[in-house]
Amino acid sequence: MMMKNLTDVEIIESVKKGNQADYAVLIDRYKNKAFTMLKRMLKNDFDAEEVLMDCFLKAYNNLSTFKFESKFSTWFYRIVYNSALTKLSSAKRKIENEMSSVDDLHFLQSSYNADDLVKEDLSLLVKKIVNELPLKNAAVITMFYLEEMRTEEIADILQISVSNVKVILYRSRNLLREIIEKRNLFQEVI
């Protein structure tokens, strides 16, 4: 009970002292958010869980190198993001990923016809589109909304500039806005 109230730093210090069991608190703290991000990036439950397990093992094995210069979450999400990239590095997936690049999100808009847009519940539609976003967009949206991270922190994790993070975030939002506008228009016509 008490362990759950401790900060990440306190838990890490305890694990470093040899209390391996305390690492379970960190796993419980981050597993759902990291899993959601991985699932959106890899588009697959099984791969997401497998990669997440590797991430926690990697983080544990490298805990001695963690110097508390950044937040544990920043350090851990960098492991998660890089592991997802490694998983996706197989040729086929790389091509798919390149095809659905950050600059071109309109392939998503065209994949929904009027019937889909009108019939689908709005919350479900948003969720569906978010799950189909390209890798970087999915990562940025998840970290911004689910982790409530600042754009500077996201830029640090993805190793890109803050302005690039903002561009990715705005484009993803604008795509959803356009789809909702299209949906509203169809609803008015019907």
Added chain:
Amino acid sequence: MNNINDELLNKYLDDDLSREENDLVKISIENSSEVKKRYETLLKVHEHLNSIEKESPSIDFTKLVMKKLNAKSVIARQQKYFLLFVLFMLCFIILCFVGYAFYQVISSMQPIQSSEIVTNYSKNLGDYFSNFFGQKNLTIFGSVLSFIMLISGYFLYDYQKHSKKTFSH
């Protein structure tokens, strides 16, 4: 009012504008129905994105990770013990050789009366080691030791391979 582009609206939403820009966007939203509509839809998107719930891995995920971590620690501990055993054996062999060499040096010197008892003891001990590490015995001893090392190394490698395989599934 048309100069209120999507980027400005997004920045307004994130409270990422200067005071002047913020006022400009605010006035535009109030005065232009088109900008207002765009902003409201964007706000709706923002709210929906905020309300998306996180997903969870399998129920026993934490247990599985901890099990893997424990297995890794066991393997690491076994490796440590094996290395310590090898080091101990090496030290023992080196000590035996040093002892033998020491005995050879002592036995070549003239015994002093006061240390005659000690010399006798060391002579007996030396004889024992001399017989033990005699040409024939040394070969057998070395062969047995190498065989033990090889066998234990193989079993340790095989056990670790098996453990890794078990926990990767």
